[in-house]
Each structure stands twice: as structure tokens, then as C-alpha cells.
Amino acid sequence: QAPAPYDATPQLVAAAQKEGKVVWYSATDVQVAEKLARAFEAKYPGIKVQVERSGAERIFQRINQEYGSKIYNADVVETSDAVHFLHFKKQGWLQPAVPADVAKFWPKEYRDADGQYAAYRAHLSVIAYNTKLVPKEQAPKSHADLLDPKWSGKMVKAHPGYSGTIMTGTQALSQSPLGWGYFEQLGKQKVMQVQSSTEPPKKLAAGERPVMADGNEYNVFLLKESGVPIEPVYAPEGTPLVVGNGAILKNAANPNAAKLFYHFMFTREAQQLNSDVGGLRSFHPEVKEKAGRVPLSQIKLLNSDPARLDPETIKKKYEEYFGT
Amino acid sequence: MSVALPDAPVSIARPPIRIDLLRPAFYALAALLVVLVVLPLAWLAYYSVTKDGQFTLANFATLVTDNTLRKPFGIAVGMALGVGALSCAVATPLAWLVARTDLPGRRIVRALITASFVTPPFLGAIAWEILAAPNSGLLNVFWRQLTGAQPYDALVNIYSFGGLVFAIACYTFPYVFTLVANGLDRVPSDLEDASSILGARGWTTLRKVTLPLVLPAMLAGSLIAILQALTMFGSPAILALPAGFHVITTKIWSLFQFPPKPGLAAAASLPLLLITVLLLQGKSWILGRKGYTVLGGKSGEPRVTRLRGWTPLALAFAFLVLSLTVLLPYAALAKAALTRNGVDGLTLHHFHFVFFEFSATRLAMWNTFLLGFSTATLGTGIALLTAYMVSRNPVRGAHWLGMLATAPVAIPGIVLGVGLFLTYSHPQLMLYGTLWILLIAFLTIEMPAGYQQMAAAFQGIHPELEEASRILGASRLKTLRLITAPLLRTSVIATWCFVFIGTIRELSATILLTTANTKLVSVIIYDLNESGDMGAISVLGIMLLLVSFAVVILANRLPLLGGPRLPALR
Amino acid sequence: MGFLELDGLSKRYAGAAVVKDLTLSVDKGQLVCLLGPSGCGKTTTLRLIAGFLEPDAGEIRVGGRRISAPGATEAPERRNMSMIFQSYALWPHMTVFDNVAYGLKLRGLPKHDAQQRADTILAVTRLSQLAQRYPGELSGGQQQRVSLARALVVEPETLLLDEPLSNLDANLREEMRFEIRRLHDKYRYTTVYVTHDQAEAMTTADLIVVMNQGVIEQAGTPEEIYQRPRTEFVARFIGGTNVFRGRWDGTDGVACGNGLVLRCGSGEFGGGGDTAVSVRHHDIRLAPTRPEGVTNVVQGTVARQIYLGSHRDYLVSLADGETVRAVTPSHLSVPPGESVWLHLPPEHCRALAQ
């Protein structure tokens, strides 16, 4: 059962300040994470945030290794792969805690029923195109459009074997009405295959391919806002949503600081920063999207159930259709 | 005339002989190598045959039966051999041009090749993406403008098997180059003279005498290049997947994704170890009973071939190689550093970001160079000692040290990283989070290249030079310090630079082992790559190049390491 | 009991025995010359003594202490020896001076003393001018002298010399030979000296050891070896000799064909009758006419005559085509083709049992 919600009480702050430091394993973009850490340090002087930034899989692997050898370095963890948290929870490594904001604002499906973790951030895996290479009217509007022969050899796509985002997205799409048939046909389009979900937007920006079949929405935002001619497409069939959870670890060396920091992570201020600097989606209703970004509420989302994820099958089928 | 020795008031004493430190040194070295190499390897072996603490051969069964695992192996071996052959084919003529001809600017060429070496291979791969991606690649764009070809037509495509081999060879051929060039420096001119007086023309002498004499160096270099290619992750990750195929390392990498299969990953790296052993065996089989040592001191300067009419051609060749490996990639990186993604106009934004906004830069620079220096110094010492033990075989079983020192080359960095992490993050031995674990990791990773280089150099030093010192009363270790090491001066410096540069550009194992306080430049670059910050990456890459370059030049100029009047050594 | 003792020493390379069951005892302060044809195992023996090689059988003792035996070989640096290598083995990265002073530095001699001693030995070996050169900048002979200086300067207990003078001219060779002997006598080293030059061996050695194919053929003083060679090999190898084969007539004569019966003043006659007679080139007298009142005379034809300055070297064919070498003072010149008489004085005819 979920514990009672908590606030950043003076007692908690004092206890946290006594510990003086919190170690945060984060998969958020390093610039965003660093900014968040600085903001926390500014708000609660005397507590240093040590940002241990890595890819989601690295963090997962590292915590597994560390806990396997009884090293308890991490206080707070956050990755973009929801599956990880099921694993952590099963292992009993998480400390239940529900910040007041989560209790107040978060939809039920984006927080753990037992209060062990909550969706700290989310991003989409979107279709996008280079507006310089493809006029708006010719641009693909849906997943179905991508199967048009005219896009053969002109698309780039990330790989579910390397990217948790794409793994989630693949699962979501294959469970949607599009089904595996979509991928089977997409596989015949001579798609350029890259690893990470951050790469397709970059390939678009460089002009290497005009269209991306999937990839991070936040990269698209950031590029677009830096002046790159790139535009996301929200397909009518739906856009996969990828949820990134956060949690406190049970054996945290700095339990109070961890609790305080965890609380801070879900405040409006932190969530707004995530959105502004990182282009990430937030479940905090008070967060204002930057101008020019389509709000989450206007997008048809495809949710996936991490509990039903079967990476083996997905990888196998994927290899069958795409060759790698 | 007769000059008499003065009657010494006291006759000269016997040389002070203390205990022979050789055996202790041998055991210490053996212990060190065991710690550095065997521990992570044992971990690998253990993981490959257990599942949840139970013994199982399932992983190996999967390895044999699963075609999606077998195929990448074949491709990887093909790619590695291709890289080895290409490296050899490019490096050997270039080394000869630089070491043995009057090619104008040969010192610069030598220095620039070292520069191409500084480049982390994955950074090189990124640069080559900028240059030769089929649509956006600058070379292709340029070509289309020049010929008016259609959009989506491409002159070169880096996303292909050939492109991958090329992009890797760009950053492994310096291994062969440095070894062969150093070897050529040491070939006594007498041997070439003897050939030409019998009527052999320059080319014949080169083919029949000079090159065979640097065969050990060539083989050692190619061996490193091949094995590096085999276990390299960065470049294939960037180039192989878009090309539509896997190599074994990218496959192993995906085994670490959720749900991780470290056992299978470990099992998949063991065949690489087997390949290493086979290659080593093949090398000693090729070298056989032949001799490669000539006693020094009897011949003059190394012979310099005059290129005469061939100069333009040779220059063109050198320039081509340098363009492909250094000039073009760095031009691409410079362009990325000075422009914003897809936006016109120059900017210093990236420089500003890296040096003033990005908090990690300074610490990472400091860590990187601190580790570079200490690893290079320690690693060279260990490699020297190991190569000495193996080539002079003073203690029974010394040749095992050579095997040990070469073994790490077969372990993909990522796998090794995991092994090291497990080994050194016990509560009793908590090195994780400190620079020590990185030092250990670098020593392990760089040992094969350093050792191979030193071993090749030892092939060229006649043991009698050492014996002459020992009979005068110097112990083996003292002889190593006073005679052998100075004789190997160029090789020792080259090895130092090898290790230094290798350390600076290493990524795959370190990424698991760094923490916020022990950040390294290569890791920062990698992180920036994930967030797509090409500009910052390029700035860091260029900075890395400049600083390492300065260090390498300094190392070669240090008066301590060889005064200006020292004759050509051989 | 000798100071340096080799006892049943054997060494094989790739299966082939190169040194076979060598036993030799050298007293302290003696200078021994190892002589033998190329490839007979001299260098190998020296390297065994120095400890660079481990014997396959046998042992080496110095002053009664065992220093080499299969599986128990003391390191070279502990033997207080010094060696000249056939290949010189100079260190190319050190100047001549540094090469020479190296051993002194190892012995911890004060800088000043070391400098002085090195300078002295450089003067002795006529290298003072070249002290700051590198070995690569020297001529062959100069390099060899550096090697000599380097070995001599440290005053070792045992000195091993492998053809130390082969690349020097006659005058310098004599001078250096003299210096080696002088220093040897002064500091009482025990010296093992490998050389190809018999004159060098004869003039320098206390003891000459003649080796052949890895075994010792004969060991003895120079006079012994020259005057009483025990085998045909030694007789031929040292000093040059003519060997006549014939049958012992039971007294002191050996019938050798060509009507020549050689009366022998020394040696052993073969029990079975087959006997060889050795007569040295220098001991044969040559005359244009038959000498009167002497035995051991035979006629022949000059086949070749070579002027050697102080001597002439004759090759004389006897009636049955056998040839005899004779070296005579140079004032006697008989042109090739002319007939001469050879007189082989009985006191110089030495019988060798086959």
C-alpha cells in the first residue's frame, strides 16, 4: 500500500541538510539534469546534488551490478525505460514515497499503486520531416503514409535492440491496430537504421534523410528551436508515449536528502524546467508548454504496458523484417 | 711509447652485487598481470558457464546454434582482416617514405599520423559520417554540385562494409605505421648496402632485405590493428547498423539491453580470445627460426633513398593518406564546431559552451591527462619488462607473460568494463568511484598494444649487447635500465605515446567505470553525442587533438629522452 | 687443483654437440690460449665460462666453487669476469668513453678515479682522440680496441677474450698483445684467450689448448705443442707441417716412397708399422745441389714459389707427385720448374703413430 503523501517540511530539509548530499542516477539529458541539480542546490543550500548521468540501459546495468555486489551508491534513480522499475520493484530495491504533488496531480496510470515510483517525465516517439527537403503539403501525415513507395530509401529509424524508447514504441504500435503488418511493410522501404532514438532527428537535421519513422520528440523540439528546419508529425493512428519513472532507492545512503530531492523532482518548477530546457513532457497540469509545441492533450497517445513487454519476440520479429 | 696504468692504491673491488632482483621482479610482474588480466577474464569465464549460480553450457549452445550470433562473427572477422590488410597496405609504404626517403616534410607527416591516432575512432566515424554519408555527406554534396548529379545519388557511401573497414582502418593504421617506421629506423644500412652492391635495385633491396627485416614489426602492428577492429564498438555502432549488418560487438552490446544477458555476452567474447591465440601462434609461426637482430655499432647512418622524380607521387600519396585520416575529418569537425546544426553562419557558441558553461570540462581534462600520463608511464614500464622477460626468457615460463599481456585485446571494452567493475567494487576492495579503477582499466586495455610494440622492438636488439653489460657486473634489471631501454629509446617513446593516446581515446570500458568525480573527456564526448551536441563534441575532439599532439611532440623532444647528438640507433 | 676448472662440459645446439666432454684445469694467474679451426666450439666454451650458456652436462668451478652446472648456473654478473666479444658488442648509444667507463661506474668507483683509469686505458689502446665519438663513427679496428679497453679497464678476476685483435694491423696487434700480457701479469687475472693467430698464442700463452670439433686435441705449453704435437691434427694446425706416410723399419727409419727413408729424431712409431712423419715447413733445408754427407735427402721440382719478404714459401713436387712445403730465408731463390734438393734433418723429423 502506498504511504501517505509528504511535503518538504522544515524537519525534512534540516535532516537532508545534515546529510549534505544526494546522488542522482539520471538518464535525462546531461544539460537538463545539471540545470535541475543547480536549481535544487539553489533552493536548498548545503545539499549537493551529484548527477550521475548515463544512458538508461547503463544505469539499469549499473544498479544491478552495484546492488549485486552490495554497493549502495545511488539515492535517487530515474530512467526512461519503464520496464526497469518493474524489475527494481520486484527485487524490492525501491523505497515507497509519494511526494505531495504526485498524490495531488498525477493520473493513476502514471504512478505506482504501491507508491514505489512515479512518472517523472515522458516523451513521444514521433514521425518528423525536414521542411527544407519536403514541402509541408507533401509531408507524411500518418504511419500509413510512410508505406508510400515514394519514401523508399528516404527514411531513417532507430533500433529497438538499442533504444528503450523505440522498444516501447514498437510494442505500442504492434499492439495498436497497425500491428506487425505495419513493420513488415516498413521493412521493405529501405529504411536507414540507426541505434539510438536521439539519432534520427540528427540525421534529419543534417539532411541525410528527409523523413524519420520514429525518434525522440524532445530532440525534434530542441533542434527546431535552435533553428533547424524540422517538424514533428502526430499521426492519427496514435503516437507512442514513453514514460520515464523516478524512485528512491531503499538502501540510499542519504535517505532524507533523497526524499527531499525526490519531492523536488515533481514540483511544478522542476517539471517546467524539464519541459523548457529538455523538451520533455510532464504530467504536472500546471506546466506550460512552450509556444509552438502541440500540447499532450491534443495528441492521440498510444500507451504500452511494460508488464507485457516481451523484448525477445520484438527483437526477433524486428530482425526478421529489417535485417538487423 | 708505452703508457702504464697507474698502480691503483686499492685494486678495484668486485662490483657490488646485491640480491638478484630479477626473480622477484618476475614474480611481481606475473602477479600484476594476473591481477590485471586474469581477474576480469576469470569473471568472464565464470559468467559464461553459470546461470543463477548453476553450471550450464547453454550460453555456448546458443552461440553455436543461433545464426543471428554466428553471422556477426563472420562479418566481424572479415572486417578485422580487411582492416588489417588495409592498414598494412597503407602504413608500410608510408612508413618507408617517412623513415627512409628524402620525402619533403616527412617529420610533419610522422607527427600528423600520430594525430590521426589521437582521434577516438568513434569520433572519426562521426566525422566520416559528416563527410561521406550518402546524402548529407560533404564529399557527396560537393560531387553533386560538381557533376550535377541527381539528389540521392552518391559518390561514396560510408554506410557500407567497405566504408566501415575504411573508417576503422583510418584509426588503426598508425599502429602498423609507428611500429614499422621505428623498425626501419633500426635496420643497419650495411645489410642494404650488401644487397645493392650485388646489383639489387632499390626496389629489390626494399622487398628482399629491408621489409623482411621489419616483418616482426609489421606483424605485430597488423595483429593489433586486426584485434582492435575485432573488438571495436564505437565505429561499427555508428556505421554498421545503417549499413544493415551487425558485427559481434554491436551484437554483444544489444545483449546488455533489457533483459541483459551478461552470460551470453561473456560467452560471445571467448571466441575472440581464441582468435587472438590463433593469431599470435600464426605470428610466431611466420617468424619461425629466422633471425632479425643484427649487432649494432658497425654501420653508418640509415640509408636514405632519393625519390627524385617520384617525389610528387610520394607526396601525393602521403597527402592523400593524411587527408583521409586527419585533414578532412578534422575539417569536418572544425566546420561542426564553428557552425550550428543546419543553420548558416559561423559561431563560437560551442567553444563558449565547452569552456565556460559546461562544468565537467575542466575536471575531465585534468582527469584525462593525469590518467594518460600515469597509465603511459606505468604501462610502458610494465610492457618493457614483460617484453624483456618474454624475449630473453630468463625465468622458466616467462613466455606465458606474453600471452597474458596480449589477452585483453580480445575482450570487447564493454565486457571488460563489466568484469573490472565487478572485480573492483567489492566492499573490501572499493576502487569504484576513484581514479584507481580507471588506471587499472587503462593498464589492462593498453597492455596488448604496448607489449606488442615493445616485443617487436626487442626483436631488433642483439642479446650480446646485454651480455656485454652483464659480464661487467650489471644485473639484468640494471642492464635493462642502462643499456636496453636507451637502445630502444624510440620504441619506448613511441610506446609511451601509444599508451598515452590509447588512454585518452578509450571509451567503451571506461564509460561503465567513470563517476561524476572521475569523468573523462571521452565519456563527456559520448554523453554529448547522445544528446546530439555535434558542435561541442567537435570542440572537445579538436581540443583533445591539440593537447595530445603537444604532449607527443614534447615526449619526442625531451632532452632527457635522447640528446640531439645521439647517433641513429639500431 | 686449478683455479678455473671445466669438468666434463658438454653443450648441444639443436641436437648437435658443439662442445663435447671438455675437461680442463687452469691455474690462477695463467693465460690460456684456445686455438682451433673455425666452428670448433671456442666461442661456445667461452660463453659457457661466462655463464651466458648453461651446460647440458658437466660443470664449471672457479676457486673450487661450482658456478655452472645443468640447472644451476650462476648469473654472469656474479662471476667477476670480463669479456671481449667476437662481435665487439659495443653499445651504440654511448660514446667510447662511456662504453669504457661503464664497468667502472658499476663498481662504484669515485668519478675522478673512474675518469683517470678510463683515460689511461684509452691512451694504452690509442683511443684518446676518439673518446667522445660514438661506436658508429669508428673504423672496425678502432671498435675492436674499444671493446678491448672496456674489458681490460675493470681488472676482473677472470678475463675472457674472443679474438680480441683480429682486426688490427701487425704492429698494433703486437703492441696490444703485449699490453694484455702486461696487465695480466700485473693484476694476476686468469685469462682465457681465443685466437686464430698462432704467433699470438705462442708468444702470449702459458698454456695452449688446441680444440677440434668440440674436443680438446692437446693442451700444453707453447714449446710442447710446437715441438711435441701428439696428433697429426695438432702438428698441422700449429706452425704448418708436412706429413709423410710410410712404414717403420723397426729402427728409427720410416720408408716413405720416392726412395726416401726418413730417420726420425723423436716421436712414437706406430705399433703396426704404419707411421707418419711430420716435418715443419721451416725446418726443411733447400739446396740447388745435393747436400753432402747428410741423410734424409730427396730431390724434387719447385712447383710454386712465393716471396714473403723475410722468407720464401716453396711448394716442391716429388717424383710421385706428392708435394712438400718448405719455408726458407728469402735470399735463396729458385724459380719454379727448376730442380732442388730437400734436406729434412732427422732432429726435426717427428714420428707420429697413426
Add this chain to the structure above:
Amino acid sequence: MGFLELDGLSKRYAGAAVVKDLTLSVDKGQLVCLLGPSGCGKTTTLRLIAGFLEPDAGEIRVGGRRISAPGATEAPERRNMSMIFQSYALWPHMTVFDNVAYGLKLRGLPKHDAQQRADTILAVTRLSQLAQRYPGELSGGQQQRVSLARALVVEPETLLLDEPLSNLDANLREEMRFEIRRLHDKYRYTTVYVTHDQAEAMTTADLIVVMNQGVIEQAGTPEEIYQRPRTEFVARFIGGTNVFRGRWDGTDGVACGNGLVLRCGSGEFGGGGDTAVSVRHHDIRLAPTRPEGVTNVVQGTVARQIYLGSHRDYLVSLADGETVRAVTPSHLSVPPGESVWLHLPPEHCRALAQ
């Protein structure tokens, strides 16, 4: 006009002249010996001829064609020469056979012929057994013979030999010397032969060139050089001599102190009166008592006596402390300390103008 001509050849190393204004003409088919003290520039001269070095001044012509001159030196491989290096310079990665057959292969000889010729020369140099060895597995003398075989097998136009026999024993040396001369005569090479061994030079050469400090002291036939040395240096260097200094008395006598007036049978007397007289070691007669009816006699004391086998080497001190070397047949033995009479026959006393 000679076949091989050196004309005003000079070479400097780091400022110091090593070969100075060397002029020499060698006829086709001649065998020239270069003799001189260690470091006098012999190897340098050879390397100039071979084309490894470029002269700083002067030129080299072969058959009238200029092949070396400052800035215009033809490559060694175009000279049809062959050379033995003082350092052997064997290729360590090739077997003995391959080393020897290399030159033949270069000349495009059919495999069978090449094999046969290589085998023959290996047999001549007594290396047949070792054909499949690598140089690192040979003794010093064996290596030298490989080097010899390699140079001889190709039958070059010009053969350059740098101390080819220094590491061989006397018998082998003689044999090889003989082979070199035989092949030289058979194929009519032009040979330049550097050696330290005077006997080698005397017996092998058509022309002997004595060098000293980079210049030619004298060039001539062996007899000329030995019997009519033009300078004291040559006299001392070739064959060993005693030089007495004195004043010319205007006739054929030179007053040398010790009451010795030497009547000289040959040579030139110094114009100013100061004259040196050279008498070779071998030409001095030694007697325990004063010889009757002869001039040029002086008494002395034996200071040292060395047994050489065929001879004895005496060092005799005269009254004023000057020493005289004499080599006599070995049957005459006078122990050190005893008094002897020296007879210096006038026909062997050669006056040398200072």
C-alpha cells in the same frame, strides 16, 4: 690508363678529412692490397669505390667512365661490383644458402644453375653442411665465410674485400686466400683487398698500397714495398724493421752511436747528413761471440726472448739503452741477460733520407 682509377679523392667526416687527395690507378685484372694502420681510411676508400659514399672532391672512373664525383655518384647497384663487409652484413632472415644465392637470383640465373653454383662456392668455403642454417646460428668464422661466398659467387667485374679472412684460422685463411686468388685469375676480376695481414698481402697482391692517415704512403709490387720502402713508416709497417738514426759520413756509412758505423748497401742518404738506416728483424744475425771478418757489428744484451716455434724473437739492448729487435731461427737460444753480438749485413742495411 688503368681500369679502376681514383683521382684526387677526398672524403671528410664531420670536418675531419679521412681520405685525402687519393690518386691510384689499377689495371684490369689486377689484385690490389690496401694496407695500413687501423683507422687510416681503408674501409672508407672501399666504400667510396662501391658508391656508398660520395666523395667530397675528386672522382672515380671505371674503364674510363666516371662513376663517382661530388654530386654525381652512380648507385652501387649499377657498378657490377661485389663486396665483403668488415661487419659481414649477412641477412639474418635468410639461410646461408639464400644469402649466397641472392646475387645469382638477381642476375636472373636459371634456378638449377644458381643452385649448382651456390653449392660449389659453399663447398669451396667449407659451408656445405651449414647451407640451411641462419646466420645467427653460425660461429664468427663461419659467418665470415658466408660473406666471402656471397661476394665471390656472383663473378663481378670488381671485387672489394674488407678484411675477408680476419676471423679464420691460419690454415683456412691460407686456403681461402688461395681460392680468392684462383677465382680472381680465373674470372679476371679487378680486386681491391683490404687486409691487416702482411703475409696475406705479400702472397696475394699484384700491387700493394700502403696508406697512412688517409694518404698513400707508397704503392708498388710486394718486392718493391718490402725491399725498397720509401719512408720509415712503410719500412716499419711492412715486415718489421729496426731504424737507426745517425749521420752520413759521405761514403756509404752512417754513424749511429754505440760506436756503430753502418755501411748501407742501398737507399738514399739524407742531403743534410741526418740519415736513418733500416734493418729488418729477420736480416740481423745473432751470435754469442763476435763474428770474424765482417763489418756492421755491435754488442748488446738480450732483454727478452720469445719462442715462436719456427723462430725466436729477440729484444737486444745496446750500450746506450737503445733496443734492437731480431728474429732468428729457433735453434739458436740465448737466455735473457746474456751478452750477444749483432751482425747487420750491409746488403740488408737500407738508408732512408729523413
